Amino acid sequence: MVGSFNKVNNTMSFNNLGLSEPLLKAVKEQGYTSPTPIQKQAIPVVIEGKDVLAAAQTGTGKTAGFTLPLLEKLSQTKPNMKKYQIRALILTPTRELAAQVAESFKVYGKYMPYTSTVIFGGVGINPQLATIRKGVDIVIATPGRLLDIAGQKGIDFSALETLVLDEADRMLDMGFIHDIKKLMKMMPKQKQTLLFSATFSSEIKKLASGLLKNPVLVEVAKENTTAEQISQVVHYVDKHRKRELLSQLIKTKKWEQVLVFTRTKHGANRLTKQLEEAGISAAAIHGNKSQGARTKALANFKANEIRVLVATDIAARGIDIDQLPHVVNYELPNVPEDYVHRIGRTGRAGQSGEAVSLVCVDEHKLLFDIEKFIKSEIKKVHIPAFTPDPNIKAEPIQKGRSGNARSNSRNRNRNRNK
Numbered sequence: 001m002v003g004s005f006n007k008v009n010n011t012m013s014f015n016n017l018g019l020s021e022p023l024l025k026a027v028k029e030q031g032y033t034s035p036t037p038i039q040k041q042a043i044p045v046v047i048e049g050k051d052v053l054a055a056a057q058t059g060t061g062k063t064a065g066f067t068l069p070l071l072e073k074l075s076q077t078k079p080n081m082k083k084y085q086i087r088a089l090i091l092t093p094t095r096e097l098a099a100q101v102a103e104s105f106k107v108y109g110k111y112m113p114y115t116s117t118v119i120f121g122g123v124g125i126n127p128q129l130a131t132i133r134k135g136v137d138i139v140i141a142t143p144g145r146l147l148d149i150a151g152q153k154g155i156d157f158s159a160l161e162t163l164v165l166d167e168a169d170r171m172l173d174m175g176f177i178h179d180i181k182k183l184m185k186m187m188p189k190q191k192q193t194l195l196f197s198a199t200f201s202s203e204i205k206k207l208a209s210g211l212l213k214n215p216v217l218v219e220v221a222k223e224n225t226t227a228e229q230i231s232q233v234v235h236y237v238d239k240h241r242k243r244e245l246l247s248q249l250i251k252t253k254k255w256e257q258v259l260v261f262t263r264t265k266h267g268a269n270r271l272t273k274q275l276e277e278a279g280i281s282a283a284a285i286h287g288n289k290s291q292g293a294r295t296k297a298l299a300n301f302k303a304n305e306i307r308v309l310v311a312t313d314i315a316a317r318g319i320d321i322d323q324l325p326h327v328v329n330y331e332l333p334n335v336p337e338d339y340v341h342r343i344g345r346t347g348r349a350g351q352s353g354e355a356v357s358l359v360c361v362d363e364h365k366l367l368f369d370i371e372k373f374i375k376s377e378i379k380k381v382h383i384p385a386f387t388p389d390p391n392i393k394a395e396p397i398q399k400g401r402s403g404n405a406r407s408n409s410r411n412r413n414r415n416r417n418k
């Protein structure tokens with residue numbers, strides 16, 4: 001289960017998984033005492049060279065689950081590399097996740113000689129081209145920019161040994177499938193492929209069957225369930241009073257680090273401004289913000305310089321913040337899976353967490369769908385001063401996935417053409 005690291009396998013150490021000394025040393029420095037279930041299952045089979053299909057959400061320790069064995073495998077051979085060739089590639093849906101996976105390679109590969117680099121859009125391409133030209137072993141990339149680079153012959157996949165598709169479900173949601181397929185065509189058939197996905201839709205199964213050869217199935221979090229350690233509550237509240245309730249919760253409960261989800265980028269900006277006006281430091285991260293602004297907001301949040309980070313679903317993917325105790329759904333997501341992803345930001349690595357959803361009358365259907373999806377009812381806690389006005393009737397919610405710049409702009413174009 002997600003977040004149950006400390007309870008399982010207390011006696012099992014990292015020593016029996018086939019990792020060599022430089023990696024064990026780096027792991028020890030991180031203070032990890034035992035492998036998480038996904039690490040225990042994935043590390044030995046990846047070292048063996050098998051393809052893996054893994055059902056694992058963020059928060060399960062999945063990143064180390066592929067980073068560690070991948071580094072181990074690299075150390076087992078010493079091929080002669082030509083210019084532009086790379087040995088391992090990790091594809092991720094977002095820039096944030098790419099940066100975090102890159103950070104993992106730095107942390108775990110600290111005592112190994114391998115070089116890695118991260119490639120994503122929204123920043124200049126030339127420094128990225130220059131880095132690859134100089135020679136790197138591992139590339140962590142979002143598909144769009146990597147395809148641009150490959151199109152300019154700025155990278156050579158012919159020596160690729162291992163390909164990892166991280167958060168493959170989200171890459172499909174974001175419309176990266178064509179980019180991924182084009183990239184795959186440039187890669188050798190003979191290679192190891194690892195596919196990580198939080199959910200197993202029929203599209204994921206189809207993608208997996210085309211890409212993986214006799215994969216070993218690794219599954220730790222049961223499909224469509226939420227973390228045990230996360231306490232979940234719903235407060236019913238009128239839409240126009242959500243802001244007031246949120247400020248009150250933050251102040252009275254003395255929350256110091258809160259991640260708040262809104263459905264739209266505009267909503268994220270507006271709420272951030274309103275919180276600031278109420279004397280609560282806040283910053284927004286979403287797809288319209290520059291990479292610099294997103295990185296800065298996240299760094300300030302991690303350093304406890306701002307109290308509230310307001311995010312849309314896509315922007316929040318892959319955000320890795322240790323011990324994040326509170327997640328608030330200021331608005332429920334349109335897609336039930338996103339609820340699971342959102343609340344997975346808290347209660348990580350054995351910590352307990354709290355997920356609070358502010359639900360107005362428009363969102364009752366969304367709540368119903370979420371409860372059906374997670375197969376349990378979320379506790380409703382009534383706050384007397386915020387009793388919803390029974391005269392307010394439900395209004396339809398705008399459809400479409402928040403933060404998904406591609407599909408939103410596609411819809412806009414479609415509307416324009418009507």
Ligand code: AMP
Nearest residue numbers: 032034035036058059060061062063349
């Ligand atoms: P991930 O699922 O890869 O996003 O990892 C979630 C968090 O768990 C990260 O903050 C990791 O640093 C942490 N983590 C990974 N492996 C372990 C472990 N074996 N023991 C404790 N924490 C871990």
